[in-house]
Amino acid sequence: MISDQHNISRRNFLSSAGLLTAGALIAPKILFAQAKALGPVEIIIKAAATSKINVTKLRGNIFMLDGSGGNIAVLNGPEGKLLVDAGIGVSKPHVFSALNSISKNPIKVLINSHWHFDHTSGNEWIHEAGATIIGQDITREHLTKSIHQEDWNYTFKPLPKQALPTVLFKTEHEHQFNGEKIHIQTYQPAHTDCDSSIYFPNADILHVADTFWNSYYPMIDYSTGGSIDGMITAAARNVARTTNKTIIIPGHGAVGNRAQLIDFHEMLVTIRQRVAKLKNQGRSLKEVIAAKPTASYDKKWGGFVIKGDFFTMLVYKGV
Template identity: 70%
Template sequence: MDSNQTKLDRRDFLGVAGLFTAGILFSPNFMLAQVKKDGPVEIITKAAATAKINVTKLRGNISMVEGSGGNIAVLNGPEGKLLVDAGINVSQAHLQAALNSISNKPIKMLINSHWHFDHTSGNEWLHKAGATIVSQDVTRNYLQRDVYQADWKFTFKALPKGGIPTIIYKSEFNKKFNGENIKVKTYKPAHTDGDSFIYFQNADILHVADTFWNAYYPFIDYSTGGSIDGMIAASERNVKMTTNHTIVIPGHGAIGNRAQLIEFHEMLSTIRERVAKLKKQGRSLNEAIAAKPTASFDPKFGKFVINGDFFTNLVYRGV
């Protein structure tokens, strides 16, 4: 078995914003090795507690903050700070310091892109700091109850009352804040069945959350309505929403652009076609994995948390 599946390089892990959802976490060897110790969610949470938080200034008083779970967007200005996603709660001290480095303005609003814990477990402390929390109705529903995630073999507990969004939208939400027009709209089921993008219109910055993992194979959460076809549709939509001027904030990975969205879409579509062909031929999951349908993409997309074998597994389930 590839050593990338069974080893977690802590420095690399922390350096890419707490990527948590896959590869090594689902490797049988990794899971067996940890069975008498912490589980994967506990391991990721502990790593996030000491993660270095990086702030990158983008455009129009908007920054990307990485290191506490999923990438966070911060819009700063006279009205205060608006955040997209909350990171992992144990990063509070480091994330607060990073936010303070942007300005001393108060935190006023938080938008959750979807329910996953590396994007929402910081909700409660950010609410206590002053944020009104906004989310899709589907996302709030997950955050209000315990959710069992089969791939992680973990039950995520409902957030405390203070972490539950209080402004809810079904399909879209619009807000003018610090002079910026913010447009939030939902996708059809993709990474989960409750994904949204957040577009800062004036700055032309698009936060697409986990519908795009820049230069990585993405996780698809079948336990809460995700699908490979939905991911392909979402990636196509992301391409159509952007120009060569648009700055793209992925859920995980480095700041992106339209060309990288196109490359990501082509990767998803090609692998889906290859895996579907194998499945139609009657190949079992193990046989499909052995055929290496991701081989041509592995050097680019398979070098970190999700390798080609596990991504084949994800795609096979959805075709």
């Protein structure tokens, strides 16, 4: 995940994806000129069809896959494989090959961390492979209907019935598998209104999905209840739930640790304060963007799909 090979793979994905990944948007006017005929989501899907899947061994029998939208956790053992998130459906051959490189054990369980397509559009083939799908009730509800995401200018269609979670929970759920008592717990609205964390206590590994983008500005999806204040609250909760020994799997970015969670929380708090102060002075969105409230953070956090100006817009929208 943190190797040069991984960094090259990520750069290639970005160049083919037009600086865009699911859960994040760069305004269409700055997409590559040759990609103008395609919308941002179509560009992502096209890129995911050929993107390399990287496998990182974490601790014990838990691995992380990246390269198909959101990061995928894999718990492997004699009972089979349990996955957290499904990636993008067109990545199936590459994800399947990566899973087989871990073991030939069948896929038995899939947990959806939230509804976004880069975490769920692989649900159908993973269910067909034999997995029972677990998800929050709100996640299932979103996946049963069309959702127009204004910032992406894209309408997501419902998933087929066989791709929907069938084991549902409202606030928390426990699942015993391969010797791990996996604890799933929801957040208050943050990245969306249906975010969940997934904790593997024996290994002390916490998958926080898109409530944490490691070293990147995050997307906040206001179309389904996202909130900058909720992101800050979720980040603080993630810090409180971890120790210096905990391995953190972010929704996007490299495998993380508690110190990086603390940096992420501090960045969110500071930028929110700066943007709110300017907005309360009566400044327009254009004026606030021109003031560059993210400038001191852009070098570290603006190197992936969301740049400082776009993140300023997202924060402005929520304060």
